[in-house]
Every structure is written in structure tokens, then in C-alpha cells.
Amino acid sequence: xxxxxxxxxxxxxxxxxxxxxxxxxxxxxxxxxxxxxxxxxxxxxxxxxxxxxxxxxxxxxxxxxxxxxxxxxxxxxxxxxxxxxxxxxxxxxxxxxxxxxxxxxxxxxxxxxxxxxxxxxxxxxxxxxxxxxxxxxxxxxxxxxxxxxxxxxxxxxxxxxxxxxxxxxxxxxxxxxxxxxxxxxxxxxxxxxxxxxxxxxxxxxxxxxxxxxxxxxxxxxxxxxxxxxxxxxxxxxxxxxxxxxxxxxxxxxxxxxxxxxxxxxxxxxxxxxxxxxxxxxxxxxxxxxxxxxxxxxxxxxxxxxxxxxxxxxxxxxxxxxxxxxxxxxxxxxxxxxxxxxxxxxxxxxxxxxxxxxxxxxxxxxxxxxxxxxxxxxxxxxxxxxxxxxxxxxxxxxxxxxxx
Amino acid sequence: xxxxxxxxxxxxxxxxxxxxxxxxxxxxxxxxxxxxxxxxxxxxxxxxxxxxxxxxxxxxxxxxxxxxxxxxxxxxxxxxxxxxxxxxxxxxxxxxxxxxxxxxxxxxxxxxxxxxxxxxxxxxxxxxxxxxxxxxxxxxxxxxxxxxxxxxxxxxxxxxxxxxxxxxxxxxxxxxxxxxxxxxxxxxxxxxxxxxxxxxxxxxxxxxxxxxxxxxxxxxxxxxxxxxxxxxxxxxxxxxxxxxxxxxxxxxxxxxxxxxxxxxxxxxxxxxxxxxxxxxxxxxxxxxxxxxxxxxxxxxxxxxxxxxxxxxxxxxxxxxxxxxxxxxxxxxxxxxxxxxxxxxxxxxxxxxxxxxxxxxxxxxxxxxxxxxxxxxxxxxxxxxxxxxxxxxxxxxxxxxxxx
DNA sequence: TCCCATTTGTTCGAAGTCCGAACTTTATCC
DNA sequence: GGATAAAGTTCGGACTTCGAACAAATGGGA
Numbered sequence: 001x002x003x004x005x006x007x008x009x010x011x012x013x014x015x016x017x018x019x020x021x022x023x024x025x026x027x028x029x030x031x032x033x034x035x036x037x038x039x040x041x042x043x044x045x046x047x048x049x050x051x052x053x054x055x056x057x058x059x060x061x062x063x064x065x066x067x068x069x070x071x072x073x074x075x076x077x078x079x080x081x082x083x084x085x086x087x088x089x090x091x092x093x094x095x096x097x098x099x100x101x102x103x104x105x106x107x108x109x110x111x112x113x114x115x116x117x118x119x120x121x122x123x124x125x126x127x128x129x130x131x132x133x134x135x136x137x138x139x140x141x142x143x144x145x146x147x148x149x150x151x152x153x154x155x156x157x158x159x160x161x162x163x164x165x166x167x168x169x170x171x172x173x174x175x176x177x178x179x180x181x182x183x184x185x186x187x188x189x190x191x192x193x194x195x196x197x198x199x200x201x202x203x204x205x206x207x208x209x210x211x212x213x214x215x216x217x218x219x220x221x222x223x224x225x226x227x228x229x230x231x232x233x234x235x236x237x238x239x240x241x242x243x244x245x246x247x248x249x250x251x252x253x254x255x256x257x258x259x260x261x262x263x264x265x266x267x268x269x270x271x272x273x274x275x276x277x278x279x280x281x282x283x284x285x286x287x288x289x290x291x292x293x294x295x296x297x298x299x300x301x302x303x304x305x306x307x308x309x310x311x312x313x314x315x316x317x318x319x320x321x322x323x324x325x326x327x328x329x330x331x332x333x334x335x336x337x338x339x340x341x342x343x344x345x346x347x348x349x350x351x352x353x354x355x356x357x358x359x360x361x362x363x364x365x366x367x368x369x370x371x372x373x374x375x376x377x378x379x380x381x382x383x384x385x386x387x388x389x390x391x392x393x394x395x396x397x398x399x400x401x402x403x
Numbered sequence: 404x405x406x407x408x409x410x411x412x413x414x415x416x417x418x419x420x421x422x423x424x425x426x427x428x429x430x431x432x433x434x435x436x437x438x439x440x441x442x443x444x445x446x447x448x449x450x451x452x453x454x455x456x457x458x459x460x461x462x463x464x465x466x467x468x469x470x471x472x473x474x475x476x477x478x479x480x481x482x483x484x485x486x487x488x489x490x491x492x493x494x495x496x497x498x499x500x501x502x503x504x505x506x507x508x509x510x511x512x513x514x515x516x517x518x519x520x521x522x523x524x525x526x527x528x529x530x531x532x533x534x535x536x537x538x539x540x541x542x543x544x545x546x547x548x549x550x551x552x553x554x555x556x557x558x559x560x561x562x563x564x565x566x567x568x569x570x571x572x573x574x575x576x577x578x579x580x581x582x583x584x585x586x587x588x589x590x591x592x593x594x595x596x597x598x599x600x601x602x603x604x605x606x607x608x609x610x611x612x613x614x615x616x617x618x619x620x621x622x623x624x625x626x627x628x629x630x631x632x633x634x635x636x637x638x639x640x641x642x643x644x645x646x647x648x649x650x651x652x653x654x655x656x657x658x659x660x661x662x663x664x665x666x667x668x669x670x671x672x673x674x675x676x677x678x679x680x681x682x683x684x685x686x687x688x689x690x691x692x693x694x695x696x697x698x699x700x701x702x703x704x705x706x707x708x709x710x711x712x713x714x715x716x717x718x719x720x721x722x723x724x725x726x727x728x729x730x731x732x733x734x735x736x737x738x739x740x741x742x743x744x745x746x747x748x749x750x751x752x753x754x755x756x757x758x759x760x761x762x763x764x765x766x767x768x769x770x771x772x773x774x775x776x777x778x779x780x781x782x783x784x785x786x787x788x789x790x791x792x793x794x795x796x797x798x799x800x801x802x803x804x805x806x
Numbered sequence: 807t808c809c810c811a812t813t814t815g816t817t818c819g820a821a822g823t824c825c826g827a828a829c830t831t832t833a834t835c836c
Numbered sequence: 837g838g839a840t841a842a843a844g845t846t847c848g849g850a851c852t853t854c855g856a857a858c859a860a861a862t863g864g865g866a
Contacts, residue, residue, distance in 0.1 A: 011824095012823090012824090013823085017823090036814075052815060072812090074811075076812085076814040077813090079815085
């Protein structure tokens with residue numbers, strides 16, 4: 001039940017009917033391909049004639065392609081229909097504090113090119129370099145009909161202005177990425193928070209996501225941010241900053257976070273927290289000969305390597321992180337009760353150790369038994385890039401906004 | 404952007420167009436009444452002819468009524484259209500641990516009857532008495548075309564089965580209220596959590612809710628539960644238990660909650676928490692002559708009365724409660740960033756004292772400045788009852804679910 | 807070899823809906 | 837009384853789905 005906003009709606013015309021049914025058809029093909037017109041008739045409940053007309057138009061518009069002919073025990077053979085992956089090209093960009101990854105993708109999230117560059121410290125320099133890279137990439141792969149550029153960022157995008165706001169790990173304040181890139185490339189540019197991008201990726205191209213309409217992605221790196229899909233829609237809040245559960249204080253006497261408060265989830269359970277736990281555990285070697293500086297700079301990836309080798313101190317640091325990660329995830333399970341909660345980040349490399357601890361924490365803390373499936377993401381970069389593709393292409397596959 | 408679920412969708416027909424536009428028209432009349440056909444043409448962008456046809460059909464179906472004739476500087480006078488509040492009757496029921504309130508309502512949430520009864524401890528006895536009361540109420544107010552019965556409950560309703568699950572303050576385990584009442588009355592019965600009902604009430608009949616699509620209701624009584632409307636839709640999670648932020652642990656060393664964990668928001672910031680704070684502050688009067696039993700049972704309503712009179716101890720207890728209430732609300736503002744966060748419960752009686760403390764806590768703890776308006780609800784019973792009316796009638800006013 | 811049952815896919819008129827222009831109705835002002 | 841203006845109605849055109857009839861394609865059996 002979706003309320004109609006009397007200030008912002010779209011009335012329906014005859015074309016709306018065709019639009020809705022075309023999108024349904026497109027989704028049915030995506031879900032069941034290869035699939036015949038007769039199958040689509042059965043899946044959709046539309047008349048065979050209607051299915052033929054719609055399929056004909058979608059083929060003419062290059063959304064669908066006729067493929068092989070099927071075999072049946074008797075009767076005329078069906079001609080199978082497929083999505084045409086060449087119909088849309090997308091440039092996907094994944095911005096992370098250290099490196100920025102660019103990809104060229106088809107409609108099916110198969111990347112035909114993948115390259116990366118260091119993320120420039122200076123925002124205007126970054127914009128210039130990114131524009132340059134994108135135009136180069138398009139020139140190098142010209143035989144695609146590009147639908148747009150999707151960009152995943154470790155920050156939040158303001159709803160109205162589509163500008164980057166609140167990107168503490170990048171250190172940038174308000175930044176307009178959309179206008180210069182659109183101007184440079186002539187393509188529409190969509191920006192989205194990295195956690196939201198991951199949530200979108202799973203919603204649109206995740207495995208075992210049949211019928212999943214409520215999904216939460218927890219992006220764990222040097223900060224923690226949350227992306228939410230509720231009722232099949234991204235939740236961005238009134239201004240676009242929804243999802244900052246990382247700055248919920250879960251321990252009033254905990255260490256101080258950069259946001260000024262104490263014991264934020266992020267300061268307890270991010271990669272940076274594990275680095276700190278590891279450093280602290282080596283700080284006071286009884287004789288106090290070793291100084292802080294010896295141990296303070298072991299990066300998170302090294303800690304994970306140590307964990308994989310069975311290093312005790314690293315395991316203890318990881319366990320502390322996992323304990324607090326579980327506490328925050330329990331908050332999300334209690335509060336949002338999604339079908340799926342996906343954890344994204346380097347920590348998934350040691351999920352065999354972390355997963356059970358998180359599951360245990362959720363089990364202990366959950367009063368309601370929300371039946372949430374907690375899963376690790378495969379590759380974080382791939383996940384975010386798939387999200388950027390979904391970001392650009394979802395307008396063709398989602399329900400038209402009638403209200 | 405709403406994803407189409409390829410397992411559950413509705414194809415569009417020509418009637419879908421009329422359906423969509425009729426609902427838009429109904430919403431426009433609701434928003435702007437009294438309003439002429441010509442005004443509706445301008446608001447909707449539809450052709451004058453189309454507006455006339457739709458208005459004609461809505462009048463024939465008794466949704467709209469023609470009213471007075473307007474005056475214009477020149478030209479033919481417009482005939483104004485109104486919603487017909489008599490079109491739908493609703494029985495609204497608000498179940499609370501102590502008392503259950505019943506109301507008869509029109510489409511405009513004007514209650515033509517309001518009565519209450521004690522809430523029976525035994526669930527089957529309760530169901531029997533409620534059925535009896537409802538049929539009596541319908542018999543006493545026969546001249547309405549009843550659309551259904553809406554019931555607000557301090558618990559969660561399972562999504563598939565529509566049964567009451569998780570109702571700790573009532574002490575009931577799984578209970579099917581829907582089937583017996585539908586059987587008894589012959590009317591469709593809708594059940595919803597009380598916090599969700601409040602959120603719905605504000606969404607559909609709240610003041611100053613123009614363009615608000617993201618709204619959170621925090622119901623504070625002896626427990627705390629949260630109702631969420633995101634993107635204009637109620638968020639119920641995969642099983643229906645979304646919103647149990649009351650059982651998020653905000654203080655790992657805090658007092659133990661009935662859920663088994665320590666320092667849950669609910670154990671720190673509910674009415675019961677204030678009662679406990681008040682009792683504790685009187686516990687050790689140095690000489691230890693006064694026993695626990697003297698002070699332990701001052702009910703929350705009395706504490707509020709004492710606060711209104713300026714009693715210091717009561718104010719201190721209230722302040723502790725407000726402090727923790729603010730912490731939890733800050734969590735919701737950070738995580739969900741709604742346009743409006745509404746607090747429902749007895750505590751709103753002293754909102755002049757509590758409001759600034761909550762606002763301060765949110766201000767201090769909020770990193771993102773989500774611009775959330777934090778407001779107290781007027782009357783909690785009225786709010787929940789309006790929610791039950793919205794619950795029953797929203798199907799006529801909301802967008803048809805095409806996907 | 808020929809006919810028939812069966813399934814896929816197409817054709818075409820009917821019904822429903824909105825669009826848009828022309829028309830009717832009902833006012834005020836000069 | 838005529839000009840102007842705005843509200844509301846009428847009616848043919850365009851678009852879409854529906855539903856029945858039709859054409860196409862295939863295998864089995866006499």
C-alpha cells in the first residue's frame with residue numbers, strides 16, 4: 001500500500017498500460033530466460049495476442065532477441081526469447097578512499113573492461129581525472145549504446161541536489177560530481193552511497209534473492225555504513241543521509257568517535273577498530289620496552305593474514321571486532337527485520353571465523369526471531385560495481401512511478 | 404524506483420488506467436476540497452472531459468458529492484465537489500494492556516461513538532467479549548456502510564498469517580484475532596501494531612504532513628516500539644516484526660531487560676524505567692527506615708502529575724528517562740533520517756520539559772544533520788484509532804499495487 | 807501418404823480509456 | 837443586447853487489452 005502524494009504524481013494514460021506490461025514482460029524474461037511467448041502468456045496471465053504485440057515491440061526496440069527454437073513432444077515449436085545484453089552499456093565507477101575502479105558493463109553486469117586509478121586527494125583534481133578516464137574508456141569501447149554512468153561513493157548523496165555530502169573518509173565536503181561528468185560525457189550520471197549500491201546490487205542481480213523485498217547491506221571498512229532496501233525500494237530518508245547507523249552509540253563509555261560521541265558502532269566494529277585492538281594488545285609488554293609506534297600501524301589486511309595463519313593476538317583483535325559487529329547487526333535485525341542482511345568488506349575473507357560469532361550475537365540479542373539470513377558478500381568491488389549498473393538500469397526494469 | 408517482483412505482480416488493463424486516475428482524483432479532492440472539476444483538471448493535468456467522466460463515476464459510486472456553487476469574477480459558476488464522509492464506516496479498536504477502546508468512524512476519522520472496556524487477561528475471553536462489543540456497536544449504529552474493522556495492538560502481526568505474535572505487554576502468545584471477528588461480523592479485519600498505526604494515522608490524516616513520505620512513530624509506554632513509514636509505505640520487515648528498536652542494547656552494563664539482554668532502550672527509557680528511577684531515588688533515605696514497598700509502586704501518571712507540580716525527585720526521574728529517550732531517538736534519526744519523528748505516549752503531556760532534552764540529545768549525537776522534525780502526538784488513543792481507520796481505508800486511496 | 811490432435815504464434819473486431827477540439831451553459835461587464 | 841470568459845459536456849480519434857478465430861508447425865497413427 002503506497003500512499004499517493006497529491007503534490008507529486010503521474011496520471012495514467014493508455015501508454016501507461018503498455019509501459020507497465022512491457023516492464024513486467026522484461027522482468028519475466030530476465031527471470032525465466034530462455035522463454036517462449038507462450039510461456040510468457042502463462043507467467044503473466046496476459047492474452048497470447050497481447051504478449052505477441054509486446055514482445056514484437058520489445059524486439060523492435062532491441063530489448064529482446066529471438067533465439068533458438070525449442071522442442072516439444074508435439075505441436076509447433078516455440079521460439080525462445082532472450083534479453084539482449086548489448087542493449088545497454090553502462091560505465092560503473094567505484095570510488096574508495098585509496099583507489100577508484102572503473103568498469104564497462106553490459107546489461108547483464110558482465111564487465112568487458114576493468115581498470116583502476118589512485119583516488120586523488122583534491123576533489124577538483126579527482127573530478128578532472130575521472131572525467132578523463134571515463135571519456136577514454138568510452139572511446140576505447142565505442143560499440144555500446146551507453147545508458148549512463150553509475151558511481152558508488154563512500155558518502156551520502158543529497159536527495160534534491162544529487163550532490164555528495166557527508167563523506168568523512170574521503171575528507172571532501174559538498175561536491176557536485178554529477179554536473180561536470182554529465183557535461184563531459186553527455187550521459188546521465190547516477191550517484192549512490194556504497195552501501196546502498198551493494199544493497200541494490202543484491203536486489204537486482206544477487207543469487208538466491210527470489211522474492212526478497214527487504215534487504216540490508218552493511219559496508220564495513222574504516223567506517224561502517226548501512227544500505228537499506230525496504231518494500232523493494234531503496235530507503236534514502238528525507239535528505240539522503242539515511243543509513244548512518246555507524247554513528248549510533250552502543251557503549252556510552254566507549255572510545256570517542258570522530259563524530260564527537262563515544263562508543264559509536266563504527267568506532268567499535270570497523271576495520272580501524274580491529275587495527276586499534278591489535279595495537280592495544282601489544283602496547284604493554286610488561287617490560288614496556290616496545291614503544292607504541294612499533295605496533296600501531298599494522299594495517300587491517302595484515303591482521304586478516306595473521307588471523308588466517310592462526311596468530312593469537314590477531315584473532316583476539318578480530319574477535320573483539322566481531323563481537324561489536326554482531327551487536328550492531330543485532331540492532332538492525334531487531335529494528336528492520338530484513339529477509340537478508342549482507343556484510344560487505346574485507347572482513348568477509350575470514351567469515352568462517354566471524355560469521356558464527358555474529359550469528360551468536362544476533363541469536364542472543366534478538367527477542368523477536370526475525371528469520372534474517374546473514375550472509376557475506378563475495379567481492380566488495382564487484383558488488384559495488386554491480387550496484388552502479390543496477391543504479392543506471394533500474395529505471396527500465398522497475399515499476400513506473402504512478403504516484 | 405520500485406522493483407517488480409516477478410513472482411507477484413498485477414498486469415495492467417484498460418481498467419487499471421481508470422483505477423489509477425480515480426484514486427489520484429480522490430486524493431486531490433481530499434487534499435483540496437471543496438474543489439471544482441475545472442480545478443481538478445488543473446491539479447491533475449488530465450483533460451476536462453476525462454475529469455468529468457471520472458467525477459461522474461465517483462459521484463455515482465457515492466465517493467464524491469456535489470455541493471455548493473462557487474463564485475467567479477466572470478464565467479459559468481463551478482459546482483464544488485466534496486468527499487462523501489458517509490461513504491465508508493469503520494470500526495476502530497485500540498487494544499492496550501489495561502483497556503480496550505472501540506470507536507465508530509466515518510471516512511474523515513470523525514468518531515460518532517467511543518467506548519471502552521477492560522482488556523480481559525485471558526485471550527479467548529478477550530476475543531469473545533470484543534466480538535460481542537463490535538456487533539453491538541454495529542447494531543447501535545446501523546446506517547453506515549461498514550468497510551471493515553481496524554485493530555491496533557501492542558504487539559506485532561505476522562505478515563503471512565496475520566496472527567498476533569510477540570505481544571509481551573499483553574502476555575499473549577500466538578493468537579488469531581482476525582478469523583473469529585471476521586466470522587462474527589462478516590467484515591474484513593485489519594490488524595496492526597500500535598506504533599505502526601500511529602505512523603499510518605499521521606501519514607494519512609496528520610497535520611502538516613504535506614509531502615512527508617518518511618515518518619517514524621515512537622510509541623512510549625511500559626515498552627517502546629517503533630512504527631516506520633518509508634517511501635510512503637509501512638515497513639513491516641520480512642515477518643512483520645520490524646520496529647523492535649526497543650530491544651536494541653544502548654548500554655551493555657545497564658539493567659537487565661525481560662528480553663534477557665542488558666541496557667535495552669526500552670529498559671532505559673520506557674514509562675516503567677521512569678517509575679524505576681523514581682523508586683530508586685527514594686530507596687535509601689540514609690536511615691533506611693522507609694522500605695522499598697513505600698515508593699516502588701508510584702505509577703507513571705502520578706510521576707507526571709508530580710512533574711507538573713514541580714516535584715524535584717519526579718523531575719530527576721523524568722530527566723533520566725528523557726536522556727535515554729533522546730539517545731534512542733538519535734539512533735533512529737541517524738539511521739532512518741525521516742522527515743518527521745513522532746513521539747506517542749503519556750510522556751507527551753510534559754513535552755515542554757522533555758522535548759528540549761530530546762532535541763538536545765539528537766543535536767549532540769547526530770553527525771549528519773538529518774533535518775528531522777521531532778514532534779509529540781496529540782492524544783495517543785485518538786492517534787491509534789485514526790490509524791485503524793487509515794488501515795481499513797487506505798486500499799481505496801493508495802496507489803494500486805501493480806508490482 | 808494422409809489425416810488428426812496439439813501447441814505456438816498471428817489477425818482482427820470489440821470494449822475500455824484518455825485526448826482534444828468543438829460545443830453548450832452560465833455568468834459578468836460595457 | 838452583445839462581447840468576453842470560464843465551467844462543464846459531447847463526440848470522434850488513438851491506443852491498449854481481450855477474446856475468438858485463424859494460420860503455422862510438428863509428431864503420431866492408420
